[in-house]
Amino acid sequence: MTLQKDQVKDFVGKYLQGRISRRQLLISLSIVGGTALAQPLLAGAGARVARAQGGTPRRGGTLVAATIDKPVNMDPAFSELYSSMQIYQNVFSRLVNLERDGTFSPNLARAWRQVDDTTWEFDLVDNAWFHNGEPFTANDVRYTFERLADPELGAANLVFFTPLDGVEVVDDTTVRFITEPNWGGLPAALAAFGDIVNQRAIEEHDPRLMPIGTGPFRFVDWVRDDFVELERWDRYFKPEQPYLDRVIFRAISDDTVRLTGLQTGELDWIEQVPLHRVGELREDPEIKANPDGEFFPDLFLLNTAQPPFDRVEVRQALQWALNRDAIAALVWQGQAAPSAGPVSPSNPWYSGPGVYAGGPDLDRARALLAEAGYGDGLQIRFAAQPQVPTQPLVGQLLQQQLAPIGIDLEVQSFESARWFEELASQRYQITSTYWSATADPGEHCVLPLTHSQSPWNFSAFNQSPELDAALDALRFTVDPEARRNAYADVMALQQEQSPAVFQVNFKRTYWTQPNVYGVETLPTLELRMEDVWIDDA
Amino acid sequence: MPLTQFVVRRLILLLPVLVGMSIVVFLLMRLVPGDPASVILGLRATPQGLAVIRDQLGLDLPITQQYLHWVGNLLQGDLGQDYRSNIPVTTLLADRLPVTVELTLLALVLALIIAIPLGVRAGVRQRGLADKGAMTLGLLGISIPDFWLGIMLILALSLGLGLFPSSGFVPISDGLFANLRSLFLPALTLAIGLSAVLVRVTRAAVAEVQERDFVRFLHAKGLRQRAIVYRHVLRNAGIPIITVIGLQFGYLLGGAVIVEEVFSLPGVGRLIVSSTLERNYPVVQAGMLVIALMFILVNLVTDILYAVLNPKIRDAYR
Numbered sequence: 001m002t003l004q005k006d007q008v009k010d011f012v013g014k015y016l017q018g019r020i021s022r023r024q025l026l027i028s029l030s031i032v033g034g035t036a037l038a039q040p041l042l043a044g045a046g047a048r049v050a051r052a053q054g055g056t057p058r059r060g061g062t063l064v065a066a067t068i069d070k071p072v073n074m075d076p077a078f079s080e081l082y083s084s085m086q087i088y089q090n091v092f093s094r095l096v097n098l099e100r101d102g103t104f105s106p107n108l109a110r111a112w113r114q115v116d117d118t119t120w121e122f123d124l125v126d127n128a129w130f131h132n133g134e135p136f137t138a139n140d141v142r143y144t145f146e147r148l149a150d151p152e153l154g155a156a157n158l159v160f161f162t163p164l165d166g167v168e169v170v171d172d173t174t175v176r177f178i179t180e181p182n183w184g185g186l187p188a189a190l191a192a193f194g195d196i197v198n199q200r201a202i203e204e205h206d207p208r209l210m211p212i213g214t215g216p217f218r219f220v221d222w223v224r225d226d227f228v229e230l231e232r233w234d235r236y237f238k239p240e241q242p243y244l245d246r247v248i249f250r251a252i253s254d255d256t257v258r259l260t261g262l263q264t265g266e267l268d269w270i271e272q273v274p275l276h277r278v279g280e281l282r283e284d285p286e287i288k289a290n291p292d293g294e295f296f297p298d299l300f301l302l303n304t305a306q307p308p309f310d311r312v313e314v315r316q317a318l319q320w321a322l323n324r325d326a327i328a329a330l331v332w333q334g335q336a337a338p339s340a341g342p343v344s345p346s347n348p349w350y351s352g353p354g355v356y357a358g359g360p361d362l363d364r365a366r367a368l369l370a371e372a373g374y375g376d377g378l379q380i381r382f383a384a385q386p387q388v389p390t391q392p393l394v395g396q397l398l399q400q401q402l403a404p405i406g407i408d409l410e411v412q413s414f415e416s417a418r419w420f421e422e423l424a425s426q427r428y429q430i431t432s433t434y435w436s437a438t439a440d441p442g443e444h445c446v447l448p449l450t451h452s453q454s455p456w457n458f459s460a461f462n463q464s465p466e467l468d469a470a471l472d473a474l475r476f477t478v479d480p481e482a483r484r485n486a487y488a489d490v491m492a493l494q495q496e497q498s499p500a501v502f503q504v505n506f507k508r509t510y511w512t513q514p515n516v517y518g519v520e521t522l523p524t525l526e527l528r529m530e531d532v533w534i535d536d537a
Numbered sequence: 538m539p540l541t542q543f544v545v546r547r548l549i550l551l552l553p554v555l556v557g558m559s560i561v562v563f564l565l566m567r568l569v570p571g572d573p574a575s576v577i578l579g580l581r582a583t584p585q586g587l588a589v590i591r592d593q594l595g596l597d598l599p600i601t602q603q604y605l606h607w608v609g610n611l612l613q614g615d616l617g618q619d620y621r622s623n624i625p626v627t628t629l630l631a632d633r634l635p636v637t638v639e640l641t642l643l644a645l646v647l648a649l650i651i652a653i654p655l656g657v658r659a660g661v662r663q664r665g666l667a668d669k670g671a672m673t674l675g676l677l678g679i680s681i682p683d684f685w686l687g688i689m690l691i692l693a694l695s696l697g698l699g700l701f702p703s704s705g706f707v708p709i710s711d712g713l714f715a716n717l718r719s720l721f722l723p724a725l726t727l728a729i730g731l732s733a734v735l736v737r738v739t740r741a742a743v744a745e746v747q748e749r750d751f752v753r754f755l756h757a758k759g760l761r762q763r764a765i766v767y768r769h770v771l772r773n774a775g776i777p778i779i780t781v782i783g784l785q786f787g788y789l790l791g792g793a794v795i796v797e798e799v800f801s802l803p804g805v806g807r808l809i810v811s812s813t814l815e816r817n818y819p820v821v822q823a824g825m826l827v828i829a830l831m832f833i834l835v836n837l838v839t840d841i842l843y844a845v846l847n848p849k850i851r852d853a854y855r
Binding site: 154258260417 | 569570571572573575576587621622623624629632633688692695699702703704705706798799800801803807808811814815816
């Protein structure tokens, strides 16, 4: 036992010094059976990672951050807009966190285990407080998920928790999640969408306008269309964090104006700069590009309820004609990785190059079209929103790539509301979109988009009971290794059927002043400001 | 007719205009394709979810009923609620209106400061240096789009010289200087387009009045050139200039929509744009009505100024 403890300490020490990755750490721990022993040592790992990035974190300072879009609703049950989540995820805490390398780390839950096929038990911290002064207990966890499941509330995020049957309170610091047998997606759903709320806070204040959580920052002010101000929460359950006194979020839609704000020092943190300037800015010593990540899959949706994409051969022909390298280089200016699936090779979920490796192969594409009866060519319409600048560009490039196989593609422009309508009513033929859920690419991306029973099956796809079965098998598998294998099975079938065709993974980079530390892109795309600090020495 | 009677009469004439505006604004939003419910739910829309939202927002009622409901509430001072946040539209507008009003007024003042002296000088001494400057401004100011000019001014005066903030709004309560500094670049962006029109009109009007007999008489009387120009010529050239200012105020309000977006100012224009994209009917309808009301009121002030400048005009309304 002592030997095991020493080994665990050694592994954790190496990890905190940055000598081994988190993935290597977890593999090593599982070999010596020390995952549970390591959890107390790893609590606050984020802080130590922040330190590793730039020395000792300093307390104090105000960070002015500029996102692209403005927030609209601060209630985590309705996080339909990423621009709202970016802010309120700093006000609320989740039971577990998801790290850059795809592993889960403790947060409001100190440890967790699967008790039996349908039961997960979570040990909770006993030192967390809501911003209204209420102590955090297991009752808050139960209330959060009971509220989410309340049909009267109509919460958009309920869909990520459909296999959850209930939450039982064991005592103040222990809670049990009762799920359908072997629902393996629970930790990912908790990390991505499980923001814990407090009943009194929800009942006393409109949660859409006044978020109250146990998170590192307290909500102070929100001047609509202007800024949101958050302030350090002194009773945060990680005593060392957060480092910043204040975070001010602004929304600046123009890339150039946002970048200028960073260059003039008015802003400390921005998301996204003009794509064509990334190369030059990476060399600029006055601003800093922080560790980025390819967590934003862009994909084509094909309407399989209508000709010509009702034929699998036509969908496969599109796959064989597609040149993803050209899309990544020309549309995304090199700021995206070509990918035939929702994740890139650097991601632990990556399942290989896929069945169209070696493409484009125009002869095979032509042969498939002929097989489907379109040997003489065909015309298709691509629905694009000019407000999403990359979308019409992808359409134009696709037009060029499909012309040699006899497909005449017309790019049609739709303003966003019309585009949604085209999609929801399934009048479109082909379009492109992004999907932001790579916390668990199988369950949060492929399943919602392609399972025949999913409300987001915009492709109206119901041609493959095998794919449905593979998605269900993936969903109800717990063991991480078995889950990754199940994901590979899903991707093989998904690519063969191709109701959605993945193109690239956009690389999300956050840009800051050189003295801002602890910033990194996470798979959940949350902006974890508790790790961020400013060195104003 | 006394001036007050003239003003009251014009205010009464406003009512049918406002009713007409309310119908146009209401119908326009309904004619634009796109369903607010599907925008609110976004990619996560389900048929059940859409039905619930449409029911909550009253979008399943007949259109006449929706209009009467809206106008009924409007008459009681209730402009409705933002579909997304449930914040009363009156609160949203009250927060944003001061920003847009200050921006447009500042732009107007800047445009007058640029255009009037330059236009007068150009009109008095045609083909001189000021005239060439005025014609160049007239051409460039009209040709350059606001969004491009705004970004160029940011790059030059904010990034290059560090004189002004690149974006954002500082309220007057945080200090008048900081407030004016935060609004200077957006106001200048708007002012350049307006001054281009004004400088041409002023030049033409001054040049025309210059040729009249009374000006020759004033010269013969021995008055100084400056006194002749600013006391007599400009007053007589005033009517076309004020007409253009009134009409161009609409341009300022339209331009404010783009400029507020570029400079991230929390004004009515930005609110209308984002609400239109979201099909947030109550916000767009109220915002458009307010903008229309502002335009109508400015033109009323223009008419009053005509009457002040030229009493003969008052008789026309008799």
